[in-house]
Amino acid sequence: MRLSELFKALGDVTRLRIILALDQGEMCVCDLAAFLGVTESAVSHQLRLLRQLHLVANRRKGPILYYRLDDDHVSQLVHIGLVHIRE
Amino acid sequence: MRLSELFKALGDVTRLRIILALDQGEMCVCDLAAFLGVTESAVSHQLRLLRQLHLVANRRKGPILYYRLDDDHVSQLVHIGLVHIRE
DNA sequence: TTTATATATGAGTATCTGTTCATATATTTG
DNA sequence: CAAATATATGAACAGATACTCATATATAAA
Numbered sequence: 001m002r003l004s005e006l007f008k009a010l011g012d013v014t015r016l017r018i019i020l021a022l023d024q025g026e027m028c029v030c031d032l033a034a035f036l037g038v039t040e041s042a043v044s045h046q047l048r049l050l051r052q053l054h055l056v057a058n059r060r061k062g063p064i065l066y067y068r069l070d071d072d073h074v075s076q077l078v079h080i081g082l083v084h085i086r087e
Numbered sequence: 088m089r090l091s092e093l094f095k096a097l098g099d100v101t102r103l104r105i106i107l108a109l110d111q112g113e114m115c116v117c118d119l120a121a122f123l124g125v126t127e128s129a130v131s132h133q134l135r136l137l138r139q140l141h142l143v144a145n146r147r148k149g150p151i152l153y154y155r156l157d158d159d160h161v162s163q164l165v166h167i168g169l170v171h172i173r174e
Numbered sequence: 175t176t177t178a179t180a181t182a183t184g185a186g187t188a189t190c191t192g193t194t195c196a197t198a199t200a201t202t203t204g
Numbered sequence: 205c206a207a208a209t210a211t212a213t214g215a216a217c218a219g220a221t222a223c224t225c226a227t228a229t230a231t232a233a234a
Contacts, residue, residue, distance in 0.1 A: 001100045001103065001104075002172045003103060003165070003172055004097070004098055004099060004100045004103045006171060006172060007094045007095075007097035007103065007164075008094075008098030009098070010091070010094035011091055011092075011093075011095030011098035012091060012095070012221090012222075013088045013091045014222080014223090016088065016090060016091045017088075028180080028181090029181060029182095030179090030180065030181085038223085039223080039224075040180080040181070040182095041181090041182085041223080041224070041225080042222075042223055042224080043181095044181060044182055044183080045182085045183080045223080046222085047181095047182090048182075048183085054171075054174060060230095062180090062231060063178095063179060063181080063230065063231040063232065064179090064180065064181085064231090065180080065181065071174075073167055073168075073170060073171035074171070076167050077094075077164060077167055077171070078090070080160055080163050080164055080167065081090050081093050081094060081160075081164065082090060083160060084093060084141075084160035085089045085090055087141060087158075099191085099192075101192080115210080116210070116211060116212095117209095117210065117211085125193085126193080126194075127210080128193080128194070128195080128212085128213090129192075129194080131211060131212055131213080132192075132193080132212085132213080133192085134211095135213085147200095147201090149201065149202065149210090150200070150201040150209060150210045150211080151201090151209090151210065151211085152210075152211065
């Protein structure tokens with residue numbers, strides 16, 4: 001089911017932290033890894049999933065890939081979620 | 088992490104189908120089970136999780152428990168999600 | 175072209191999770 | 205109280221999943 005895949009993607013702590021980080025602005029893989037305190041491999045694996053679901057997109061600058069949120073909905077989902085848990 | 092728990096709850100097909108069903112109106116456990124084609128036990132287990140996260144609430148009418156979505160955010164999340172996947 | 179840096183990917187594994195099955199609790203009726 | 209119906213819950217097992225580690229690819233610089 002397409003919709004549950006979307007929420008499942010946001011339902012993992014590492015992936016959600018990636019999304020929250022990118023909500024602040026674009027970031028490359030190595031900075032994401034350092035910021036989150038996980039290996040670059042782990043981040044890369046999760047970014048692939050997020051990419052496939054069009055939650056994130058990237059642009060290349062030389063050897064570096066800068067990731068960003070793919071569209072507004074992602075940010076909207078996160079923020080409504082944040083409102084929900086304040087209760 | 089609180090926020091990822093929320094999304095994880097929506098990330099399971101059975102639970103999400105429960106949410107989608109309740110978005111149409113309240114329903115009792117046995118009707119939900121019949122509607123979704125799963126055992127009442129399975130539904131009940133998932134409803135407990137959804138209850139703990141305040142995604143659903145219930146009211147008792149005799150021996151029957153009618154479940155409903157707990158607040159607007161739930162519905163909002165689902166609908167934004169639906170918009171996202173149409174792309 | 176060799177080396178270095180940045181990222182991606184596949185396989186393997188340990189952990190997590192959803193269902194099933196048996197049983198318990200609650201409410202109503204006889 | 206006994207029986208019937210509706211729901212909840214615990215334990216156990218099968219399948220899913222996120223990380224690790226080794227390796228591959230890509231770009232840039234020497």
